Amino acid sequence: MGKKNIPWKEIEILIFENAGVKMGVDMAQVYQIINPMKLDKDRYKVFSIHEKIYFKQREIKHKSPKILMVKEEKHSCILIEQPDTFLTLDITFIKELPLLVVSTINSSVFWGAFFFKKQIILLVDLFELVKCKQ
């Protein structure tokens, strides 16, 4: 069997911050980013990341919120806070999370991380996040 090449060398990332934690999403999972005021609330249920994943007692600031409409998701969308940076990330810079963390988090929501401006940015799988139950 020959070596299988993955089709992506780069991914487009949106970095945002919830409760002091910097996270990034692959824009290939995002259909649209909209202002919360423009959401059709009769059609979509919106939830915040901290409603799906336990954030301890960290302060939720509700600053500069935006809605991520997730591709192929008909009923739910995700409220994020403080989106601030779009960047193109070479996949060779993506780091795996330590075994102890991966084994103990109660979901597959965080799939990796990378370094940006001396900070660790957690990569969030929106498809997994939508399915997640806290």
Place this chain on the structure above:
Amino acid sequence: MDHKKNKSKIIMEEVKKRKTQENNTSIDEEKKIKLVIFALFNDYYAFYGSDIKEILPAGNITYVPGSPDFIMGIINVRGDIESVIDITKFLGIEHLKILPLSRIVIASKGNMRTGILLDSVSDVIDIPINSIQPTVSTFRKSIRDFVDGEIIYNNINITLIDLRKIFEKIKSLTGVT
């Protein structure tokens, strides 16, 4: 002639005797063990040095949402990501804060590897293995399960913690294999 033979025999017996004494001394000197001595809330503890791979300054720890309480987060160690645990959660002592002298030791035992936040690292010493005494202090059950012995060093009581037992506890709590 016999006297000369006896003399050489006597001398060789003395030489062999000295060599045996030197060997015994070397064997005793070899039976030393390295310990990393650290502080947690004004008490002193130690890990086996063979379990500690690095000692780092305590930098920014990135919290990972959804992780259990004993995992403080993750850190960047020369381009790799390592977890950091709060060992006080297992020892049943007060919650740890990051202080100016705080250090993160990277510990590895078997297939488990993680950083551990400590108040400070006081010393790394080599001590004779027979100076590790069975525990005589009265410990809470929470800490007793992880203690391997006690040492007196510079007139200070130091509790020796076996990381293998801490990691086994983590495995039993989390299902990590």
